[in-house]
Amino acid sequence: MPDRNAAALDFLLTRRSRPAQTLTTPVPDRETLREILTAAARSPDHGKLEPWRFLVLNDAALDRLAEACPAAAARLEIPQDKADKQRDRFAAADLAVVVVESPVASDKVPMVEQTYAVGGVCLALTNAALAAGFGANWLSGWASHDPSFVQEHLGLSASERVAGIIHIGTETSAPPDRPRPDLDAITTWVEA
Template sequence: MPTPNPAALDFLQTRRSRPAKTLCAPVPDRATLEMLLTTAARTPDHGKLEPWRFIVLGKGAMPRLAKIAEERGQALDLEAEQIAKGRAQFDQGHLAVAVIEVQRPSPKIPALEQTYSAGAVCLALLNAALAAGWGANWLSGWPSHDRGFMQAALGLEDHERIAGLIHIGTETSAPPERPRPDISTITEWVET
């Protein structure tokens, strides 16, 4: 018979991201953040490839990133509203961790599985931050998918991309619960 961990199960059943725009200082110090990153790095990494890495974005980096997002939005001829939204997470951010997917050549591990692993790291970091008592939110947005932003803002190579930006800070207000999926409508049971 398995040994349950009721506290962990309760956390997973009730966890809730905190909107990034509601997060403020203080943010985790370096030692705390290293613990959270170490926790996130326990994610299954498909053949020990470690198809991801972290870039910690402190408050001082946010104005530069916001400016690059705005410049890239203008270069892409995006609507003003899109540009404003793209730069807002950096204008409002105090600390974020860019989880970088690193595609590694492998005859055994398909690229898609490496992408899954990078996404799992994002969720693991989000949950680690929430479990440690911080507010946290996993964001992306058009800058995260724009190769020009990735290169100019973070110096990413062609085999790298942003899997997610995990904003971490002190929550200022708890969000209300939101509707969750009806498991009965999205689950199929195959017995034979």
């Protein structure tokens, strides 16, 4: 039997995202965040293309995004409650990392595999922040899916898109665990 990393396995079996609205300061300092980002960047990457990049948003940048939400919501005819929710999420945050899918032309690696790799980076970033002792939550929202908003306010190119916005901070309250999938209902053992 191979050596078992019991601590890592226990972490993965008990990990739990923390609701963004329960996160506050302190947030990771730059050195700690670099370590978290380094762990996230070790995600599987077919062809070593690195089809992602990170945008680290401090509270001032998040406030700027919150201020941009009402006009964008009006342009997109977003219902007021959804517009307010996105604005308030940006305004209340102290630190968030935007994981940008930045596709790379490749004859070897299909775009869909690059998308999957970027999703892996989002999960790895969330888990690395949790493992570092912080609360974290992988979110998106209507603003992150609007090409005009992300190009104007986050500087994305026309070929890029937001894969996730990972909110990171100190949790103020531990959430209860949520129901988990029934493994037997989603697993088929193929014997031959």
